[in-house]
Amino acid sequence: MSTNPAEAYAEKLKRECEANPITINYLDEDVIAKLPEGIKILRVVPSGASAWCKTFRIDAKLENGDLQSYFMKYEAGESGQHNVPKPTGFGEFKDEPGTWFYVCEFHDMLNQVPEVYELVAIVAKVHRASMGNSPTGKFGFDTTTHLANIPNDNAWQDTWEAFFMKLMKSIYEHETLTQGEDKELDSLLDALCKNVIPRLLRPLESGGRSIKP
Structure with missing residues (x-):
C-alpha cells in the first residue's frame, strides 16, 4: 500500500468501488447521440476511481460488427461542466504521417499533498x-x-x-x-x-x- 496520502486515498476509493460497484442499466439518449450512429450498447461497468465524478467503461458493438469501448465520466450539478477537460480535436500529423494526436483543455493535477x-x-x-x-x-x-x-x-x-x-x-x-x-x-x-x-x-x-x- 502506498505511503503517499493522495495515492492511498485513490487506492481506498478503488477498493470501495470494487466492493460496491455502481451499475448502469441504460445510457441517457444524449450520451448515445455522441457515439457512432447505429451503435449497440453491450454493457456499462465502473472503471477507475474519482473523488467527485462517476467513471465508467462503455462496451459496445459498432454498426459494422466491430467491438469498441468508450470511457465516460459524469457528475450532477453545475460543477459537472468543469470536471472534464473539454476535447479540442484529434487527428494525424501533417508533417509526420502515422503519428496521431489528441488535444484537450489542460487541467493541472498534482498527485501529492502540499506542505x-x-x-x-x-x-x-x-x-x-x-x-x-x-x-x-x-x-x-x-x-x-x-x-x-x-x-x-x-x-x-x-x-x-x-x-x-x-x-x-x-x-x-x-x-x-x-x-x-x-x-x-x-x-x-x-x-x-x-x-x-x-x-x-x-x-x-x-x-x-x-x-x-
Missing part, C-alpha cells in the same frame, strides 16, 4: 483579505459555499466560535445522513463542541481580544 506551511499560508492570506469586510458585521456568507461536494451552512453568526461550531455540526449532519449514525462519532462531536472548539477559538474573542468578521 503544511504552504496550505496554512494560503488560508491565512484569505482570512486577512476578508477581515473587516462583512456586510452584516457578523461571521458568515450570504451564499452557500462547498467543502468539495458538501454544501456549507454559512448562516450569519455573532462570533467566530459560533460560526465554526455550526459549520462542524452541519458537516456531521451530512455525514450521518449519508453514512448512518455512529456512536463513536457522536461522542467525538460532543467532545469537539464542548471542549476543543471553545478552548481553541474562544480566547480570540475574550480577555479584551477581538477579531473582525
Whole structure:
C-alpha cells in the first residue's frame, strides 16, 4: 500500500468501488447521440476511481460488427461542466504521417499533498483579505459555499466560535445522513463542541481580544 496520502486515498476509493460497484442499466439518449450512429450498447461497468465524478467503461458493438469501448465520466450539478477537460480535436500529423494526436483543455493535477506551511499560508492570506469586510458585521456568507461536494451552512453568526461550531455540526449532519449514525462519532462531536472548539477559538474573542468578521 502506498505511503503517499493522495495515492492511498485513490487506492481506498478503488477498493470501495470494487466492493460496491455502481451499475448502469441504460445510457441517457444524449450520451448515445455522441457515439457512432447505429451503435449497440453491450454493457456499462465502473472503471477507475474519482473523488467527485462517476467513471465508467462503455462496451459496445459498432454498426459494422466491430467491438469498441468508450470511457465516460459524469457528475450532477453545475460543477459537472468543469470536471472534464473539454476535447479540442484529434487527428494525424501533417508533417509526420502515422503519428496521431489528441488535444484537450489542460487541467493541472498534482498527485501529492502540499506542505503544511504552504496550505496554512494560503488560508491565512484569505482570512486577512476578508477581515473587516462583512456586510452584516457578523461571521458568515450570504451564499452557500462547498467543502468539495458538501454544501456549507454559512448562516450569519455573532462570533467566530459560533460560526465554526455550526459549520462542524452541519458537516456531521451530512455525514450521518449519508453514512448512518455512529456512536463513536457522536461522542467525538460532543467532545469537539464542548471542549476543543471553545478552548481553541474562544480566547480570540475574550480577555479584551477581538477579531473582525
